[in-house]
Amino acid sequence: MVSNMTPTESVKKGLARRYRKERRFRALGLLAVWLGFTFLVILLADITIKALPAFHQTWIKLDVYFDPEVLGFEPGRPIREEALLHADFRGVVRRSLYAMFPQVRKHRDKRKLGALVSSAAQYQVRDLLRAHPDWLGKTVPVWVRADDDVDTYLQSASLQGVAQDHRRLRDNQVAWLRELEKQGRIERRFNWLFFRSADSREPEQAGILGAVVGSFYTLLVTIALAFPLGLAGAVYLEEYAPRSRWVDLIEININNLAAVPSIVFGLLGLAVFINFFGASRSSPLVGGMVLALMTLPTIVIAARAAMKAVPPSIREAALGLGASHTQMVFQHVVPLAMPGILTGTIIGMAQALGETAPLLMVGMVAFIVDIPHSFTDSATVLPVQIYLWADSPERAFVARTSAAILVLLGFLVLMNGAAILLRKRFERKW
Amino acid sequence: MVTIMKHEESAATKVRVPLDEEESQAVETLAAPSAEAPAQSDETVGDPFVERAKMSARHVDVFYGEKQAIFDVSLDLGEHEVLALIGPSGCGKSTFLRCLNRMNDIIPECRVEGDLRLDGEDIRTRGMDPVLLRARVGMVFQKPNPFPKSIYDNVAYGPRLHGLAANRSELDEIVATSLKRAGLWGEVKDRLHEAGTGLSGGQQQRLCIARTIAVSPEVILMDEPASALDPIATAVIEELIEELRQNYTIAIVTHSMQQAARVSQRTAYFHLGKLIEVGETDRVFTNPRHPLTENYITGRIG
Ligand SMILES: Nc1ncnc2c1ncn2[C@@H]1O[C@H](COP(=O)(O)OP(=O)(O)O)[C@@H](O)[C@H]1O
Ligand SMILES: [Mg+2]
Numbered sequence: 086m087v088s089n090m091t092p093t094e095s096v097k098k099g100l101a102r103r104y105r106k107e108r109r110f111r112a113l114g115l116l117a118v119w120l121g122f123t124f125l126v127i128l129l130a131d132i133t134i135k136a137l138p139a140f141h142q143t144w145i146k147l148d149v150y151f152d153p154e155v156l157g158f159e160p161g162r163p164i165r166e167e168a169l170l171h172a173d174f175r176g177v178v179r180r181s182l183y184a185m186f187p188q189v190r191k192h193r194d195k196r197k198l199g200a201l202v203s204s205a206a207q208y209q210v211r212d213l214l215r216a217h218p219d220w221l222g223k224t225v226p227v228w229v230r231a232d233d234d235v236d237t238y239l240q241s242a243s244l245q246g247v248a249q250d251h252r253r254l255r256d257n258q259v260a261w262l263r264e265l266e267k268q269g270r271i272e273r274r275f276n277w278l279f280f281r282s283a284d285s286r287e288p289e290q291a292g293i294l295g296a297v298v299g300s301f302y303t304l305l306v307t308i309a310l311a312f313p314l315g316l317a318g319a320v321y322l323e324e325y326a327p328r329s330r331w332v333d334l335i336e337i338n339i340n341n342l343a344a345v346p347s348i349v350f351g352l353l354g355l356a357v358f359i360n361f362f363g364a365s366r367s368s369p370l371v372g373g374m375v376l377a378l379m380t381l382p383t384i385v386i387a388a389r390a391a392m393k394a395v396p397p398s399i400r401e402a403a404l405g406l407g408a409s410h411t412q413m414v415f416q417h418v419v420p421l422a423m424p425g426i427l428t429g430t431i432i433g434m435a436q437a438l439g440e441t442a443p444l445l446m447v448g449m450v451a452f453i454v455d456i457p458h459s460f461t462d463s464a465t466v467l468p469v470q471i472y473l474w475a476d477s478p479e480r481a482f483v484a485r486t487s488a489a490i491l492v493l494l495g496f497l498v499l500m501n502g503a504a505i506l507l508r509k510r511f512e513r514k515w
Numbered sequence: 516m517v518t519i520m521k522h523e524e525s526a527a528t529k530v531r532v533p534l535d536e537e538e539s540q541a542v543e544t545l546a547a548p549s550a551e552a553p554a555q556s557d558e559t560v561g562d563p564f565v566e567r568a569k570m571s572a573r574h575v576d577v578f579y580g581e582k583q584a585i586f587d588v589s590l591d592l593g594e595h596e597v598l599a600l601i602g603p604s605g606c607g608k609s610t611f612l613r614c615l616n617r618m619n620d621i622i623p624e625c626r627v628e629g630d631l632r633l634d635g636e637d638i639r640t641r642g643m644d645p646v647l648l649r650a651r652v653g654m655v656f657q658k659p660n661p662f663p664k665s666i667y668d669n670v671a672y673g674p675r676l677h678g679l680a681a682n683r684s685e686l687d688e689i690v691a692t693s694l695k696r697a698g699l700w701g702e703v704k705d706r707l708h709e710a711g712t713g714l715s716g717g718q719q720q721r722l723c724i725a726r727t728i729a730v731s732p733e734v735i736l737m738d739e740p741a742s743a744l745d746p747i748a749t750a751v752i753e754e755l756i757e758e759l760r761q762n763y764t765i766a767i768v769t770h771s772m773q774q775a776a777r778v779s780q781r782t783a784y785f786h787l788g789k790l791i792e793v794g795e796t797d798r799v800f801t802n803p804r805h806p807l808t809e810n811y812i813t814g815r816i817g
Contacts, residue, residue, distance in 0.1 A: 328623065398660035402723070404621060406673040406730060407650035417662065 306373020387429020717748025
């Protein structure tokens with residue numbers, strides 16, 4: 086069959102088929118890339134659109150009358166801090182609203198009217214009086230945050246179309262809002278508070294900073310433990326450990342450890358760090374230690390691969406010049422492997438940043454309204470915050486969930502960018 | 516170019532590598548190896564010993580795991596001489612060379628037996644630190660392997676390691692002289708702080724030689740230092756070896772018989788891990804006594 090064809094002829098015959106195969110493969114590859122890319126774009130667009138409302142906050146201008154009677158302060162007397170904390174500023178805020186809508190009489194309607202502004206308004210007004218004691222007995226225009234229901238209603242065209250049974254804002258509330266709008270008492274501003282505060286039950290007061298700081302402390306603990314330990318372990322296993330059954334066993338275990346479900350590390354952390362050593366629950370210290378355990382195998386494996394990739398000729402060159410084994414390792418192998426080691430470390434850290442399950446086990450899932458200030462303060466982290474908000478019934482938390490996802494993605498992009506930069510900076514060729 | 520031509524000429528006159536007679540000789544000795552094989556002893560033909568030995572090996576066996584790579588080799592390295600190690604590939608030239616500065620130590624499954632001495636001192640006792648030994652017995656490898664550092668740092672690495680320079684200017688001096696002796700100074704003196712890996716192959720190999728001699732070793736081992744180089748770079752390195760001989764003792768592995776003939780005073784021929792024949796280079800190439808040597812030199816084993 087082949088015998089009566091010259092090699093050129095038989096090659097030509099196969100050529101068309103080969104080209105077809107090649108084209109098919111290329112088309113398949115392209116399709117896969119585009120599919121992945123499209124999904125990514127859709128996902129990102131969806132998250133971004135959903136997140137947008139979280140970046141804006143509606144403000145309402147009230148004419149607040151610092152009524153000495155309601156507050157129980159005597160004009161002209163200095164106000165004690167103690168009294169300030171117990172005074173009825175909520176009443177002051179409500180009354181200024183009622184004054185604007187004298188036609189509202191019924192108790193139920195009054196409650197609805199008061200619900201237009203955020204419950205944080207009373208604290209804002211209190212702080213104002215603390216700063217300006219002379220305002221007692223005066224009427225001052227004050228911008229306060231609107232309630233999250235107002236925000237949600239004003240930012241959603243679809244909500245505005247439906248009957249009041251299907252939304253949280255009643256028709257009379259909408260009417261009051263429109264009236265306020267007409268008087269120029271409604272403003273939309275950028276929601277800085279989202280980046281400046283910690284979690285809250287009220288969506289309009291909830292922010293991401295607490296979780297960001299918590300993540301920061303946690304990752305600091307993680308990297309401080311995992312990088313030196315991982316590097317030391319990798320250097321020992323790769324360069325010093327004698328070839329024995331024990332070392333093989335350790336190697337196999339490290340590789341297996343990388344595949345252990347992360348929640349198991351959380352259980353381990355709960356049992357060892359909290360129950361046995363008595364470390365404080367919910368703290369970045371414990372969370373960081375758990376994540377360090379989880380990241381360690383990743384770093385060890387990446388570091389060993391990077392050190393293996395250092396050409397033997399470089400090792401021979403160093404040894405041939407009279408460098409000792411340790412000098413060779415630390416003057417040549419480790420520095421040359423550094424880009425790979427750093428890349429592995431950052432990838433491990435990025436993994437740790439996005440990890441939720443093990444942290445749930447050590448109590449980092451708690452609802453925490455304070456920004457943590459140390460490694461032992463109770464804290465939460467970004468992915469847990471996302472989980473908590475995603476679980477909340479208020480509609481405004483949907484936007485905050487998406488916004489938090491964007492923040493988390495932003496940090497991940499930053500970290501990967503850092504990995505690329507470091508790799509470029511340390512890159513050497515041989 | 517002129518110097519290279521001269522070099523080729525002198526080599527050609529020094530040794531008569533049989534080229535024209537190759538064919539006729541082939542017919543003559545074709546049956547010889549098989550006829551003589553049973554009678555052939557393990558004794559090395561020629562004289563492996565010299566009067567003033569810088570290094571000496573006695574009854575050296577090397578094993579890679581179960582497999583023996585070197586069989587009972589005894590050989591001296593005379594002071595200020597260039598000894599060429601030749602033989603078909605896989606015959607154990609590199610393995611033997613690496614015994615001389617204990618580079619085989621770093622191969623876990625490699626085991627060396629026998630007696631190896633430097634200036635009469637056993638190099639395989641506990642007392643001889645391999646690090647110190649390698650500072651005294653330097654090595655140049657087959658593939659140029661500069662560190663991914665600057666040219667300066669490459670050469671300065673050894674002196675820094677062993678504390679050979681008291682200050683920066685002394686170090687500068689060592690770097691400059693080493694590069695000069697390696698014949699690289701003129702080409703790199705203006706870019707000492709550029710990467711050594713950016714040089715051409717021949718320049719890289721000379722950089723590696725400069726790096727080796729910067730430590731002032733007593734012996735230099737070269738494992739096919741020119742095998743990856745073009746003829747011009749090879750000629751430069753060969754000239755360099757001739758010059759280095761004034762101060763150093765050199766053992767060079769080469770697969771080019773012309774090169775062995777040009778640069779060495781003595782030649783050792785290895786075959787399947789055994790040292791078959793040793794002698795003055797002129798004598799070995801013009802009048803090989805062992806049929807295996809003759810076959811190799813005339814190009815029948817390669
Ligand atoms: N690291 C090693 N492990 C196992 N066997 C080796 C190793 N290095 C060399 N050998 C074996 O030892 C023999 C001699 O090798 P080598 O000294 O490199 O020969 P040459 O340099 O003469 O070509 C060969 O058979 C080779 O397969
Ligand atoms: Mg070799």
